[in-house]
Amino acid sequence: xxxxxNMSMRKFLKQVGVTSQQAIEEAVRTAGDAGKDYDVKAVITxxxxxxxxxxxxxxxxxx
Numbered sequence: 001x002x003x004x005x006n007m008s009m010r011k012f013l014k015q016v017g018v019t020s021q022q023a024i025e026e027a028v029r030t031a032g033d034a035g036k037d038y039d040v041k042a043v044i045t046x047x048x049x050x051x052x053x054x055x056x057x058x059x060x061x062x063x
Contacts, residue, residue, distance in 0.1 A: 016044075028061065036061045 020042070028034055037060050044053045 016042075024059065034062050 024040075028038075037058055040057050040059050042055045045051060
């Protein structure tokens with residue numbers, strides 16, 4: 001793949017990671033459930049390519 005493609009993909013994924021972390025932290029603060037564990041799912045779609053990629057996991061709350 002080209003350097004431009006790789007750089008644009010890395011930039012997008014960095015934005016996803018940073019903004020998602022901020023949103024999750026704010027939601028946990030707002031809920032007041034810092035010690036609770038959460039099931040989490042992230043979905044990335046590229047409609048033009050017919051791509052749907054799903055990642056699931058668990059986020060452990062802080063005590």
